Amino acid sequence: MTNSVTVKELVDEMKDIRVVSGEDHLDRNITVSDLSRPALELTGYFNYYPQDRLQLFGRTEISFANSMTSEERMIVMRRMCQAETPAFLVSRNMDIPEELVSAAEEKGIPVLSSKRATTRLYSNINNFLEDRLAERESVHGVLLDIFGSGVLITGDSGIGKSETALELIQRGHRLVADDRVELYMLDESRIVGESPEILRHLIEIRGIGVIDVVHLFGVGAIRRKKTVDMVVNLEMWDRNRQYDRLGSAMESMRVFNVDIPKISIPVRTGRNLAIIVEMATMNLRAKWMGYDATATFERNLDQLIQKNSENNLYKGRK
Secondary structure, eight states, X not given: OOOOEEHHHHHHHOTTEEEEEOGGGTTOEEOOSOEEOOHHHHTTOOSSOOTTSEEEEOHHHHHHXXXXXXXXXXXXXXXXXXXXXXXXXXXXXXXXXXXXXHHHHHHTOOEEEESSOHHHHHHHHXXXXXXXXXXXXXXXXXXXXXXXXXXXXXXXXXXXXXXXXXXXXXXXXXXXXXXXXXXXXXSSSOEEEEOOGGGTTEEEETTTEEXXXXXXXXXGGBOSEEEOOEEEEEEEOOTTSOOOSSSOOOEEXXXXXXXXXXXXXXXXXXOOHHHHHHHXXXXXXXXXXXXXXXXXXXXXXXXXXXXXXXXXHHHHHO
16 A cells, blocks of 8 residues: 555645645645656646656746746646646745646645745655655564664563663663554665654553653653664573674664664573663664774784794794
């Protein structure tokens, strides 16, 4: 099923956009994040007309339209008004050609206006639509902002994800989503996570129930969305399994063709998972900044082995 955003949702989100005409047709759907600047169409070129896009008129388009006769404008505007066209938008509060309003009213297409400059308006709307129209995937877990990094905590139900998240919140970190995390692709290398609206700001602790993080900790304890930088998977301790002790075997979790660094932490009585997750986040940030403690340890170990080998060789010669 194709994601869509109604024109009304766009108007409600972008407070600087007002409805000029077509108030009764704001339920029209926008299914494409790109906008169209219909400069060529004003000249009569319709061989490729992206009719399913929001049509944005800037100073160039309005100036050219004003140079046309009323009859020419009416012909072109009617050709632009297609069944899939969601709306027309004019920037800089410029005067809107009467022919555009008339042709749009004939087809039930809203005409909008904004005081924003064309480039800024294009960017703001494009960002909003890319966010809302992006393909989404829901995962079971908890997403937090820890030291500025987005950390997705996963694991089997009942293993302690929410309890770990609660302690991290008490330590000053921020909750993004608990239980269900909606992930979507922001660009070719970044995955963003947010909470479903019904679960926003809420966290469930077994034995206590659902608590409102904003009510207990304040608005500084939550974030609406966050880029996922690392996945921490909690799993029950298995004495027969060999766990990575040096941190050299980094795994990854693939979401929408993006590989996100992942580590697995064994859960055992007495382990403070909140502090361990904090340290894992700080260690990853250190690697991004060029410092790798594992590489340093291995380099020191190689130097020690080399030194001992030279000493043994020297003693053998004596």
